[in-house]
Amino acid sequence: MCWGVPAVVKEIEGEFAEIDYGDGVPRRVIVGIAEERLKKGDLVIVHAGVVITKLSYEDASKTAEMLRDIAATAGEASELLEHYKRILRLSKDLEAEG
């Protein structure tokens, strides 16, 4: 059960976070790491409703870059790329909002 999905933090409410997987649907999850490490706009990996780690924007961009490299045609790999693109964009937007 190590399925982890990258998401963006929209709000922090104590030990809970409202996150967005890039589909625009807000979901409430529990923070399994030190919550002071998290802020609005952060990229995280969510596993079974638990935030298990923070991703740096640079690292997530690198992954997206790698996916772009390998996803020449439409299909699952590029769906994943779209997912990354959406959360990267959302992360930037939320950070700009402050």
Place this chain on the structure above:
Amino acid sequence: MVMGKEEKSGTRQIEGLERVFRNNAELAKMLVGYIGKFYNRLKNDFGTFKIMDFCGTHEWTITHYGLRSLMPEGLELVAGPGCPVCVTPSHYIQSALKLGFEGVVVYTYGDVFRLPSLKRVNGAGSLAEAKALGADVRIVTGIADAIADARSHGKDAVFLGIGFETVASGYAQALIRGLLPDNLKLMSLVKLTPPAMLATVEILAKERSAVKGIIAPGHVSTITGAKAWKPVADRLGIPVVVTGFEPIDVLIAIAEALKQLVRNEAKVSIEYTRAVSWEGDLKAQEMIAEAFRVVEDAWRGIGFLPESGLRISESYSSCDAFREYGIPEIAPEYCQEDLPKGCKCAEIVIGKEKPTNCPLFMKKCRPSSPVGPCMVSLEGTCAIWARFGADGLADRIAEDLDLR
């Protein structure tokens, strides 16, 4: 002709393999070349051997992208116990069924919902059937949903906490901060992965083809840190590589493990540096240590393993479903009869057998009507093989792409 589901997945597998490797062919070819070269230097000493993954997502990557077809003959990629739903004894599912019929609201993850129990309780052989028969079973994606919902209705409720170290930090947070309402109890069935890794490799050491390298679970390692695997590398003398989930990540991990074997090394190395550090998340580790106690736990198909499970610690026992409902732990002899007749999940879960060697695989046991636990969860080895197949088509495409 209308294509069956399996044929479609075969086509998808080829497309995936082509897409990934045709566009990244140079790197893939280089890695496959290294793997072949290293294996040739090792095969006189080791003969046939295994590299084992411990994570459903790695197994998914290996199967989905047909990575087995790129390995030299004699180097087997096998899946270890990387699916918590697969190793949760039926006894606890039966206990949950019983609670459900006694009027307790049962919160569960979606895959556990379909997990068949060995014995029926009030006519129900799974939580899904219990729901159909009137028990109040609710699917949630995490404990946060269960907390919010249980607060809203106030009825007695239990959350089935099945998972590895990754979910433990979230549960610990909920316990320590007192987030569970009085009516909601946690049934902690959390399992710890390093003891299972040690046990599995030791069991297979007696086999013709032993495990000589490990691809360690990436997300578990974000919490535990790569340091958690050091005892495995030290005690078993084999390389452990923490890696990411892209096909290239997995190929790099295999090449790294073989490189170490050639050099006669047995280290823990991290390829997945974008998420994993050596120390891991120290705060999460502290929370887990405070909220839980480590127990000898039963693994379905494997048996009891020392220090391999988490139950709620004395300080938070008011939240413990085991205490609240007097749920008995299981007796050691129970493990002998924990799987349906003919089911080979016990061997499959430790990588001793392939799903295709099970007489039930894709006959009586299919994703739409699972018999054994490995066919239920998205991360179960049988479910992954059933969806993405290992039907030899990947071999052909690999040859066509000149990757072998």
